[in-house]
Structure formats: C-alpha cells, structure tokens
Amino acid sequence: IAGITQAPTSQILAAGRRMTLRCTQDMRHNAMYWYRQDLGLGLRLIHYSNTAGTTGKGEVPDGYSVSRANTDDFPLTLASAVPSQTSVYFCASSDTGQGVPDTQYFGPGTRLTVL
Amino acid sequence: AQSVAQPEDQVNVAEGNPLTVKCTYSVSGNPYLFWYVQYPNRGLQFLLKYITGDNLVKGSYGFEAEFNKSQTSFHLKKPSALVSDSALYFCAVTPGSNDYKLSFGAGTTVTVRA
Numbered sequence: 001i002a003g004i005t006q007a008p009t010s011q012i013l014a015a016g017r018r019m020t021l022r023c024t025q026d027m028r029h030n031a032m033y034w035y036r037q038d039l040g041l042g043l044r045l046i047h048y049s050n051t052a053g054t055t056g057k058g059e060v061p062d063g064y065s066v067s068r069a070n071t072d073d074f075p076l077t078l079a080s081a082v083p084s085q086t087s088v089y090f091c092a093s094s095d096t097g098q099g100v101p102d103t104q105y106f107g108p109g110t111r112l113t114v115l
Numbered sequence: 116a117q118s119v120a121q122p123e124d125q126v127n128v129a130e131g132n133p134l135t136v137k138c139t140y141s142v143s144g145n146p147y148l149f150w151y152v153q154y155p156n157r158g159l160q161f162l163l164k165y166i167t168g169d170n171l172v173k174g175s176y177g178f179e180a181e182f183n184k185s186q187t188s189f190h191l192k193k194p195s196a197l198v199s200d201s202a203l204y205f206c207a208v209t210p211g212s213n214d215y216k217l218s219f220g221a222g223t224t225v226t227v228r229a
Binding site for chain 1: 124147149151157158159160161164205207209215216217218219220221222
C-alpha cells in the first residue's frame with residue numbers, strides 16, 4: 001500500500017505559468033486536503049474536500065483551485081503562478097466515516113519554486 | 116476560529132534527558148488535538164491524538180501527551196530523548212464534529228545532542 005503519492009517531487013516554474021500538482025491516495029479515505037508549508041508559519045490549509053464531488057476553501061485559497069472527480073485523486077492547480085507561491089505543498093487524507101475528525105495522513109510533498 | 120500556539124521555536128536537550136514540547140490551543144467546543152513529526156525532506160508523520168477520555172495519551176516512538184482543559188494545553192513529552200528524535204514537531208487542533216479541518220502550530224525544532 002503506497003498511501004499517498006504526490007507528483008512531481010519538485011518543480012521550478014516561471015511566473016505566469018499554469019501548474020497542476022497531483023495527489024493520489026489508495027486508502028479510500030473520504031476527505032482530502034492541500035496544505036502549504038512555509039518557514040515559521042507551519043502548515044496552512046489551501047483547499048479541502050470532505051467527499052468526492054465537493055470542495056471547500058481553507059485558510060489561503062487565493063490563486064489555487066482544486067477538483068475532486070473521484071475518491072482517490074485531488075489535484076491542485078495554480079492557474080498563473082506567482083513567486084509568493086514558492087513553497088512546499090503537502091496533500092493529506094483522512095477517513096471521516098465515523099463523523100468525527102480522524103488522523104490525517106500526509107504525502108511526501110512537492111517542493112515548488114516560482115521564479 | 117481555532118488556533119494553536121507553540122511558544123518555543125527550538126528545544127535543545129541532551130540524549131537521555133526528558134523532552135517536552137509545548138502546545139496551547141484555542142477552539143470553540145471540545146477540541147480534537149494531534150501531534151505530528153517531520154523529519155528533513157519528509158512528509159508529516161502522525162504521533163498521537165486526543166479525542167476524548169483519558170487525559171494522558173500514549174503514541175508512537177515512546178511519546179505521550181497530556182491534555183489539560185483548564186490550561187488549554189496539550190504538551191508532548193518523552194521521558195528519555197534519543198538523538199533520532201531530532202526533528203520538527205507540529206501540534207494541531209480541530210473543533211470536532213462536522214469540521215475536519217486542522218489548524219497547525221508553527222512548529223518546534225527539537226535537537227537532541229549526544
């Protein structure tokens with residue numbers, strides 16, 4: 001069982017370009033999340049999805065979009081990248097079947113640099 | 116809105132000594148609290164969580180945490196630290212029912228010297 005996979009591992013991107021970060025989980029978890037990690041700020045939630053077909057905005061959603069067409073995949077898209085989006089991006093998933101927050105499991109991350 | 120504070124950016128201890136990483140939280144209602152650890156260039160790994168019940172929670176790698184409602188704290192502890200415990204530690208909170216979104220603290224870097 002791989003858990004959560006993210007691609008690419010790292011990417012250098014020119015400002016203004018479009019970029020999609022991929023996230024796939026094989027745990028059949030209902031909920032999925034995207035975070036960005038910046039030094040001194042911890043992890044901040046960008047977008048989330050409680051179940052396939054639904055998405056919601058987190059703490060820092062501007063400049064990002066997500067979709068949840070199925071249970072396993074949760075891509076994050078930067079429509080027009082800016083240097084302030086340089087960060088490490090983590091995807092996570094959790095099981096919400098009991099109606100209470102369960103442990104979130106994290107992918108290995110994508111290091112994105114926008115020049 | 117919920118929030119988490121980790122008042123120490125860095126904690127330095129000698130191997131074999133007790134390790135404590137502090138966390139305080141603010142949330143409406145009953146909190147669900149988590150501790151995660153991150154090793155260099157890796158994703159976050161779950162250590163332990165408090166949902167309800169016993170205030171002392173035991174987790175992975177010999178870590179434990181004590182939930183203190185009156186002090187709104189959830190400090191992480193290990194009786195005898197190892198060099199391999201050197202990592203970045205995050206505390207996180209969610210308000211619970213029907214809200215699964217976590218709020219993370221800024222993180223505490225733990226260095227255990229041999």
